[in-house]
Amino acid sequence: METSQNQQQAVCGKEAIDLLNCVAQSPYDQEKCFSLLQGLRECIVNKKVKKFSLAEQTREHGDSSGKKQN
Template sequence: MDGSRTPQPICAQEALDLLNCVTESPLDQEKCLRLLHSLHECVQSKKVKKFTLAEQNKERVDSMSKKDG
């Protein structure tokens, strides 16, 4: 097994598919709705409570370290 591979965040592919769907023009609402349901099923099965972006996590860690220092 290749140890250099970064694990993919939970439901990342489903979220990415939905985001890319809403950028399409014209908007295919039926396709996006199917992808929304797919994402919802994934987060329900994995018991996801909240998503954050990597940049948000970095800012939070940086602000916490400044308070401690």
């Protein structure tokens, strides 16, 4: 069940990760990365994404506040 929940939360996540990994590669392949950027943009438009955030940051804040309360 967690896998399906993670997929639902990570809208266009695969496209974003692919683009980030492309940019990090050496040598840098601008044409490939541009193609991946177009794919990410298409996904964002199709799924009507307005803003991205990192879920791990949210969890860290929740965990630290939970520890403070104990």
